[in-house]
Amino acid sequence: MQPVNVYTYISRELISIAIEAVFSSQKGYEFAGVYEGRSKRLGNINNVVDHVVTDIVVTDIGLEESNVESPLLVMKRQWLGLRCLYLLPSQSDDSLILRALRSGADGFIYESASKSVLLQAMKTIASGHSFLQPDITPIVLTELRKSRYPIQESDVSVDLTERERMLLQLSADGLSNQQISDVLHVHEKTVRNMWSMLFQKLGVGDRTQAVLWAIRTGNAELR
Known part of the structure; x- marks a missing residue:
């Protein structure tokens, strides 16, 4: 089974570096770089292999403006088969969390989440399901x-x-x-x-x- 390609699209450099460090050495994953925008790729319709998605972007960008189209939705239109994990600020208010839910992301965790929660989220998303960190569920x-x-x-x-x-x-x-x-x-x-x-x-x-x-x-x- 081919590895899951992990991209980052993160506003804070230290968090981006930390994500890269995790997935550069994690079995079953390959850190593929920083997302820079891509047109729809030929052959990307085969991104799902044995129900495993091979491209996931980890991002924290695009929810501050509630009156513009979500960059995540734009990314998904441009990149067939792309899945998104959204990193929420630790002090997120309810409105930001709800905007995240409507943004088109496939999973949501707090940026302060442990490595084990991050890996659990990525594994769940890669298998084609959605992931919601338990702390967010009541909201x-x-x-x-x-x-x-x-x-x-x-x-x-x-x-x-x-x-x-x-x-x-x-x-x-x-x-x-x-x-x-x-x-x-x-x-x-x-x-x-x-x-x-x-x-x-x-x-x-x-x-x-x-x-x-x-x-x-x-x-x-x-x-």
């Missing part, structure tokens, strides 16, 4: 809850165990897998396995979608 769910999502017949037919409901509620509270494992007194690997089985049961691809489903159907609440 997102509050906004999504304002929209009226109709409950489908298939939603109410799903039978959850008490442990699955607890898993969804703890995630809605913003807890990470490690924190959930501490609460449930199980190994973190067990929590990950629980998520995998729950994703299959609900027909969703990630924990954000799962928690949104739980909020919509009354299986979890924002507290």
Whole structure:
């Protein structure tokens, strides 16, 4: 399987250098340079190999101006198959986070996130899914809850165990897998396995979608 090419498009040089340092030596990744704008490349339609996206840009640019088109959307039009991980400032207000969600990015983490969170985000995005750092989840769910999502017949037919409901509620509270494992007194690997089985049961691809489903159907609440 070919490595994931990582590009940076970051306003702060020190953060860009740190990202480069991580992925220059990380197995399965190749630091490919600074994004400078590219026209649609011939053959890029084959960027997905075994459902793995091969081009990801890590960026923190373009959300200060809310009245202009997101540079991320422009990048995606120019570069077929490109995926984007957005680095949010550690002191982001809710409006900036919500603009990030609408920007076209595929994942969101705080710039202060640990290396393990960064790698988890990149792995998730490369596999074709979206990623949302757990700390951001409550803000997102509050906004999504304002929209009226109709409950489908298939939603109410799903039978959850008490442990699955607890898993969804703890995630809605913003807890990470490690924190959930501490609460449930199980190994973190067990929590990950629980998520995998729950994703299959609900027909969703990630924990954000799962928690949104739980909020919509009354299986979890924002507290």
